[in-house]
Amino acid sequence: MEWAVIHKVLNRGAGAPNLGDYEQVRKAFSWDQARNELAGLPGGGGINIAYEALDRHVHEGRGERVALRWLAKEGGVGDFSYAELAELSSRFASALNDLGVQRGERVFTLLGRVPALYVAAFGSWKHRAVLCPLFSAFGPEPIAARMAIAEPAVLVTSAQLFRRKVMPILGQLPYLRHVILVDGLVAPMPAVPLAAGESPAPAAQSAPETTETSDGRIVDFQELLDSASPEYTIGPTDPEDLATLHFTSGTTGRPKAAMHVHAGVTAHRATAMLALDLRPDDVYWCTADPGWVTGTSYGIIGPLAVGCTLIADEEEFDAERWYRTLAEQHVDVWYTAPTAIRMLMKAGDELVKGYDLSALRFIASVGEPLNPEAVVWGQRVLGLAIHDNWWQTETGGIMIANYASMDIKPGSMGRPLPGIEAAVVRRAGQGVEVITEAGREGELALRQGWPSMFRGYLKEDERYAKCFVGGWYLSGDLARCDEDGYFWFVGRADDVIKSAGHLIGPFEVESVLMEHPAVIEAGVIGVPDPIAREAVKAFVALRPGHTAGEALRKELLAHARKRLGPAVAPREIAFRDSLPRTRSGKIMRRLLKARELGLPEGDLSTLEGGA
Numbered sequence: 141m142e143w144a145v146i147h148k149v150l151n152r153g154a155g156a157p158n159l160g161d162y163e164q165v166r167k168a169f170s171w172d173q174a175r176n177e178l179a180g181l182p183g184g185g186g187i188n189i190a191y192e193a194l195d196r197h198v199h200e201g202r203g204e205r206v207a208l209r210w211l212a213k214e215g216g217v218g219d220f221s222y223a224e225l226a227e228l229s230s231r232f233a234s235a236l237n238d239l240g241v242q243r244g245e246r247v248f249t250l251l252g253r254v255p256a257l258y259v260a261a262f263g264s265w266k267h268r269a270v271l272c273p274l275f276s277a278f279g280p281e282p283i284a285a286r287m288a289i290a291e292p293a294v295l296v297t298s299a300q301l302f303r304r305k306v307m308p309i310l311g312q313l314p315y316l317r318h319v320i321l322v323d324g325l326v327a328p329m330p331a332v333p334l335a336a337g338e339s340p341a342p343a344a345q346s347a348p349e350t351t352e353t354s355d356g357r358i359v360d361f362q363e364l365l366d367s368a369s370p371e372y373t374i375g376p377t378d379p380e381d382l383a384t385l386h387f388t389s390g391t392t393g394r395p396k397a398a399m400h401v402h403a404g405v406t407a408h409r410a411t412a413m414l415a416l417d418l419r420p421d422d423v424y425w426c427t428a429d430p431g432w433v434t435g436t437s438y439g440i441i442g443p444l445a446v447g448c449t450l451i452a453d454e455e456e457f458d459a460e461r462w463y464r465t466l467a468e469q470h471v472d473v474w475y476t477a478p479t480a481i482r483m484l485m486k487a488g489d490e491l492v493k494g495y496d497l498s499a500l501r502f503i504a505s506v507g508e509p510l511n512p513e514a515v516v517w518g519q520r521v522l523g524l525a526i527h528d529n530w531w532q533t534e535t536g537g538i539m540i541a542n543y544a545s546m547d548i549k550p551g552s553m554g555r556p557l558p559g560i561e562a563a564v565v566r567r568a569g570q571g572v573e574v575i576t577e578a579g580r581e582g583e584l585a586l587r588q589g590w591p592s593m594f595r596g597y598l599k600e601d602e603r604y605a606k607c608f609v610g611g612w613y614l615s616g617d618l619a620r621c622d623e624d625g626y627f628w629f630v631g632r633a634d635d636v637i638k639s640a641g642h643l644i645g646p647f648e649v650e651s652v653l654m655e656h657p658a659v660i661e662a663g664v665i666g667v668p669d670p671i672a673r674e675a676v677k678a679f680v681a682l683r684p685g686h687t688a689g690e691a692l693r694k695e696l697l698a699h700a701r702k703r704l705g706p707a708v709a710p711r712e713i714a715f716r717d718s719l720p721r722t723r724s725g726k727i728m729r730r731l732l733k734a735r736e737l738g739l740p741e742g743d744l745s746t747l748e749g750g751a
């Protein structure tokens with residue numbers, strides 16, 4: 141079966157009889173075939189992410205197409221064509237070369253969603269340096285801790301972030317040879333007004349305050365680019381060359397640095413087409429922060445490798461702005477996260493009515509379980525179902541998904557992508573046993589060997605080795621698989637509650653609580669119980685207009701008991717204004733639990749609003 145045919149079959153629209161097609165496509169698909177779709181560096185020089193995502197399009201005559209449309213915080217729009225981005229990143233690669241940065245050395249970015257981020261990312265990949273994007277909201281401690289692990293030679297950041305967050309720790313970073321400050325490029329962007337009649341884009345910001353440091357490591361991004369050559373020939377790139385380093389979200393503990401290689405672009409491109417339904421002419425918006433793996437795999441690489449126009453919004457979440465962006469930019473495909481969807485739900489059903497979302501064809505979500513309630517809300521209020529998909533920092537790309545052509549079972553993560561073998565397993569002695577019985581819970585495992593698979597945790601070989609048993613990668617998540625081959629998330633292995641002989645997944649309890657009209661968010665943990673071993677305790681945040689109190693508590697307990705039965709329903713419910721979550725939007729159940737039990741809070745470097 142031809143690749144184009146595979147894509148067409150998988151994404152031919154909801155409602156088609158599709159399970160048969162799914163099996164057919166799975167059989168026909170191979171990673172070799174997906175790799176053959178890549179251009180490869182000229183002269184057989186290997187596979188390089190930057191070449192596949194940018195230069196390839198220029199060489200194939202599509203250089204004038206907009207690759208990146210940047211929406212500035214203040215309201216301006218800056219367009220960069222594939223050709224422009226290719227040239228800017230070549231300049232950055234030349235600059236790294238001029239600075240003496242070697243292949244394999246680490247380049248950290250500490251930036252919001254600004255054009256310089258994309259330039260630095262692609263420039264680093266061209267030079268075969270290793271990119272490591274950090275959340276710009278990180279404070280000095282998490283930055284220092286991550287740098288100590290990866291020892292970057294270069295940091296690209298803004299003057300403001302540098303002053304606030306890096307200056308205090310500069311003395312601890314002996315390996316850091318260059319700090320590149322980008323404010324120069326951010327300000328004089330080729331900004332144009334949003335639409336005719338609207339106020340023009342803001343003028344270039346005033347020059348950043350001078351950065352008071354005698355440190356000779358600081359260079360200006362713009363000056364660097366201006367003096368660097370626009371020509372850069374990408375050197376031979378082994379597909380196994382390290383490309384990106386990504387720290388996990390730290391939901392379950394200390395973050396790990398997952399190592400990814402250039403070969404991963406094969407999977408980013410293929411899965412962007414298969415699971416996100418991306419087509420070359422699409423306008424695509426990924427709301428994930430670049431400090432999280434989603435912001436790289438599907439916020440930069442995948443969609444550009446397909447040839448889409450990428451929307452990058454510098455601003456953080458704001459319901460009104462988001463609806464406006466979807467409407468004004470004619471976004472075709474939108475990739476977001478349950479936490480954002482819950483915030484849109486919280487903003488009410490009316491707001492969206494003022495916006496024309498008719499261009500929108502496909503919505504997908506990742507990062508946390510997508511409660512059935514949210515899928516139903518999407519259908520009712522946005523007019524489109526939200527397609528959940530599952531993957532991890534370690535897997536580098538989407539593994540299990542609800543495709544456009546699949547019937548969605550709300551609450552299910554979907555089915556494994558072509559080329560991915562997933563199973564529910566139980567650990568048995570030194571090995572694992574695949575659970576074939578439908579509906580039975582176990583650990584979600586993936587058969588080793590897809591291109592975007594991580595190649596290690598930096599400096600943590602033992603932790604890495606422990607992830608693999610008998611040819612399977614063990615994800616640490618619990619799931620079940622139904623008779624149609626759909627996978628259902630049960631919970632993190634660490635979060636599962638053992639109560640009176642039952643294994644209770646927090647997700648199931650949280651989803652039932654969210655069915656109640658008063659609840660917008662729920663986090664469920666186990667607390668010690670002398671008889672049952674653990675009892676279920678729920679923390680809930682309410683929708684505007686609802687008041688916490690004894691009456692509502694009783695009502696929620698009764699609702700949960702009716703839906704779940706007394707063995708699984710929470711015994712206690714506590715009200716919170718909001719729940720602690722990671723910067724990638726995941727509820728931190730371990731923190732709820734530590735606080736509840738008065739235990740040490742552990743690594744909080746990724747806590748939103750935290751360190």
Ligand code: ATP
Pocket residue numbers: 388389390391392393394395396505506507508509510528529530531532533534553615616617629631632724726
């Ligand atoms: P850490 O490994 O440091 O604890 P983390 O696992 O949260 O952090 P990520 O790699 O960003 O770091 O997140 C992957 C995890 O997110 C998955 O293992 C799973 O628990 C959760 N997840 C992602 N997508 C989904 C989904 N669609 N449904 C349920 N859970 C999901």
Ligand code: MG
Pocket residue numbers: 388389532616
């Ligand atoms: Mg994890």
